[in-house]
Amino acid sequence: MAVSFEELTKELKSKNIRLSHQRLKILEFIYNNKIHPTVDEIYKEIQKEIPTLSKTTVYNSLNALIDAGLVKVITIGEHESRYDIVTENHGHFKCDSCDKIIDFEIDIDAFASKELKDFEIIYKDVYFKGLCPDCNKMKNKNLK
Amino acid sequence: MAVSFEELTKELKSKNIRLSHQRLKILEFIYNNKIHPTVDEIYKEIQKEIPTLSKTTVYNSLNALIDAGLVKVITIGEHESRYDIVTENHGHFKCDSCDKIIDFEIDIDAFASKELKDFEIIYKDVYFKGLCPDCNKMKNKNLK
DNA sequence: TTTCTAACTTGAATTGATTACAAGTTTATT
DNA sequence: AATAAACTTGTAATCAATTCAAGTTAGAAA
Numbered sequence: 001m002a003v004s005f006e007e008l009t010k011e012l013k014s015k016n017i018r019l020s021h022q023r024l025k026i027l028e029f030i031y032n033n034k035i036h037p038t039v040d041e042i043y044k045e046i047q048k049e050i051p052t053l054s055k056t057t058v059y060n061s062l063n064a065l066i067d068a069g070l071v072k073v074i075t076i077g078e079h080e081s082r083y084d085i086v087t088e089n090h091g092h093f094k095c096d097s098c099d100k101i102i103d104f105e106i107d108i109d110a111f112a113s114k115e116l117k118d119f120e121i122i123y124k125d126v127y128f129k130g131l132c133p134d135c136n137k138m139k140n141k142n143l144k
Numbered sequence: 145m146a147v148s149f150e151e152l153t154k155e156l157k158s159k160n161i162r163l164s165h166q167r168l169k170i171l172e173f174i175y176n177n178k179i180h181p182t183v184d185e186i187y188k189e190i191q192k193e194i195p196t197l198s199k200t201t202v203y204n205s206l207n208a209l210i211d212a213g214l215v216k217v218i219t220i221g222e223h224e225s226r227y228d229i230v231t232e233n234h235g236h237f238k239c240d241s242c243d244k245i246i247d248f249e250i251d252i253d254a255f256a257s258k259e260l261k262d263f264e265i266i267y268k269d270v271y272f273k274g275l276c277p278d279c280n281k282m283k284n285k286n287l288k
Numbered sequence: 289t290t291t292c293t294a295a296c297t298t299g300a301a302t303t304g305a306t307t308a309c310a311a312g313t314t315t316a317t318t
Numbered sequence: 319a320a321t322a323a324a325c326t327t328g329t330a331a332t333c334a335a336t337t338c339a340a341g342t343t344a345g346a347a348a
Contacts, residue, residue, distance in 0.1 A: 013316095054326065060325080060326080061325095091257075104259045111235075113249060113250060116272070120274045120275040124270075125270070125271040125273075126268075126269070128265050128267065136264045160294085162295060162343095166296085197297090200298065200337095223334075224333095
């Protein structure tokens with residue numbers, strides 16, 4: 001993790017958010033596995049280490065981490081939410097075939113529109129959808 | 145409507161999609177009210193004209209219109225889907241306070257990233273969130 | 289026009305992600 | 319060690335969205 005445990009806890013204390021064992025594990029998992037996991041994927045993985053884990057805790061923890069500004073929700077899939085660590089601006093590409101979400105570099109801030117000068121913009125997301133290189137290759141092969 | 149009824153039906157026929165009375169009303173409503181409505185808003189409105197309307201029909205119709213490329217889903221809100229007519233590139237700003245979704249001009253195609261050259265990109269969405277001018281003004285007033 | 293079939297509509301039942309709630313547990317602080 | 323607030327847990331509830339089966343509609347073919 002980029003920030004130390006102490007720094008993190010201190011930063012969170014101002015918001016009355018505790019970095020409990022469960023929450024730390026969840027944060028670690030998202031940080032170490034940049035796969036934009038669903039709640040279910042997080043739950044199943046952490047449950048291996050904490051067998052008493054409840055799914056409600058995963059939801060609660062994620063919401064706490066979101067409030068703390070450490071995690072963000074990706075609503076690119078129409079149904080299940082997926083979660084990502086908050087980092088510099090990047091866009092998300094979701095493959096309609098294999099459901100993978102792939103990061104790509106993008107300077108979202110370059111989009112400062114004059115139209116939005118009176119708006120307070122807090123989040124910026126760029127979502128692309130289509131076929132990833134692997135699935136695209138597969139499709140072209142099958143057409144031959 | 146920009147396209148005539150005949151053109152539309154013909155265009156849809158190739159996909160075996162009929163532009164039924166219900167579907168036409170739903171399409172008209174989305175086209176005439178650029179409020180990015182929820183299924184419930186559409187249902188309640190069209191029900192005034194077609195009292196026997198079922199919510200399943202609204203879902204079915206929207207999905208058919210999406211397949212036909214006439215309507216698109218906006219997943220900017222974490223829960224309910226919202227629907228929009230397909231037009232030129234524009235971004236969506238969602239106000240976290242009043243929940244309104246506001247269009248803004250943006251040249252999404254300018255984002256052609258070299259990173260994505262092997263991807264087949266079918267949809268591009270830009271979602272911003274924060275406070276709209278009205279809610280922003282209100283907040284600043286209350287802070288004084 | 290009549291017939292036929294595929295597409296469509298409808299409402300009830302179901303699914304599945306997410307939240308609400310209440311009871312017990314943990315943790316930081318005094 | 320005592321206290322209180324935050325946290326975890328499992329169950330129950332919520333609610334958007336889908337499935338399903340039966341009846342209806344509409345357009346193509348005869």
